[in-house]
Amino acid sequence: MKNRKAKQENRTTYTYWHWNEEAKKTLPITITAGQDGVTEEHIIMLDDFDHAADLGDRYERENRDYSTENQKSRYESDPDDCIGDPIENLGTRKTDPSFIFEQDVDKPNPLVEQLLTLMEKLTPQQINLIYDYFGSWRQLTEIAQEEDRSVAAISNRKSKIIARLKKLFAEQGIL
Numbered sequence: 001m002k003n004r005k006a007k008q009e010n011r012t013t014y015t016y017w018h019w020n021e022e023a024k025k026t027l028p029i030t031i032t033a034g035q036d037g038v039t040e041e042h043i044i045m046l047d048d049f050d051h052a053a054d055l056g057d058r059y060e061r062e063n064r065d066y067s068t069e070n071q072k073s074r075y076e077s078d079p080d081d082c083i084g085d086p087i088e089n090l091g092t093r094k095t096d097p098s099f100i101f102e103q104d105v106d107k108p109n110p111l112v113e114q115l116l117t118l119m120e121k122l123t124p125q126q127i128n129l130i131y132d133y134f135g136s137w138r139q140l141t142e143i144a145q146e147e148d149r150s151v152a153a154i155s156n157r158k159s160k161i162i163a164r165l166k167k168l169f170a171e172q173g174i175l
Contacts, residue, residue, distance in 0.1 A: 014043045111174065118168040126161045133158060 015030045033040040119127055132138045144154045 012040065012043065014046050016046075114169070114172065114174055115165070118165060118172070121168060122161065122164070126157070126164075129154070129158060130161060 012033045013030055015028050017026045018029050019025075020027045031038050031043070031046075033043050119130065122130070129143065132143050133140065140151050140154050140158070144151045147154065
């Protein structure tokens, strides 16, 4: 509703705001049921359109990915400080170290050796989680039950481990 200012009153009139180029300001325009062929159904329909647009705006705000937007802003202000454009990398796995485990096992991959070396900087519990989740393809719910933790706690730990590995890869200039 930021750019669209409208309100419905008594279901007989509907006021919307229109930019007037000559006056260089927003002016109200009121539509009244019973005048110029406008019916109460028209007023209700306009109100329903406003309501649907307001809901759409609300859902967009609620589902906005501020993390990616912040990364994009950081990348635009200092491209050398980031791994890459986060928007371009959304469709790729190149910034996610877990993709190494999905590579063709018949072909040698130098990144695996690099990953194993970097994993030495993790705690034994972190390494176990990486092997359980990515190596054994176990579900987070199964790991959480085994460790008597919540799924959210295990998921948060996995996210922190991946973020740490990404940072280590970036420090090494690998990704």
